[in-house]
Amino acid sequence: MRQSLVIANWKLNGDLELVNFMVSALASESYTADVVICPPAPYLSALQQRTQNTELAVGGQNCSSFQQGAYTGEISASMLKEVGCEYVLVGHSERRSLFAEDDQVVASKLVAAQEAGLTAVLCVGESLTQREAGQTMSVVKQQLLSALQNADLNRLVVAYEPVWAIGTGMTASPEQAQEVHQEIRALLATIDAQQAQKISLLYGGSVKADNAEIIFAQEDIDGGLIGGASLVAEQFRAICSAVKG
């Protein structure tokens, strides 16, 4: 049985008040899923302090591919680890499209994250144009395998986030999502068949309290990567409780 996981990606949202509010709103319940919050980097330490003695974990939204040096504005994976992160997102579609991160950059960030002792949450997913052109599987395969060239599958989570479903209210149908998740697990199995069965695969893209359960019920979907709904306590709590297990 794979570990269920729900990750909140706050993106460029939130403040200290939300950190305090969310921790008290979430920590009072216990969940079958592991629950991780990825706030903007300046709030990581505060979140880490507030979540001590709770079951909530902390993650970064991004890390540098460099370990240290003259890279103004960058944050290394070991710095994230030092302030209490257990996870970091790599290759989110917003990083790929808005900050020009290509497959090579994503691969080196993933290695940097794992070498620092973090679990890397590799995000993959096709655009609407790519889906309509029948390229979904080839895009996902390219993003996945190029990022995993030097990866440690023991410290990996994969999140399938179709770009057309992110922040649009257009969720992939449970069947569409399962089809891609199944393919991702099959691709992982070509690297390590045993480990592929243990890796948590998350769906992301307009997951809300009212569609989470049916999406998470799919065989190869082990939880979610949640944007907008993770900023609303009632929504996020319901999503965390919707995982199978």
Ligand SMILES: O=C(CO)COP(=O)(O)O
């Ligand atoms: O990008 C996402 C999480 O990383 C998904 O965002 P939404 O849940 O807002 O669609």
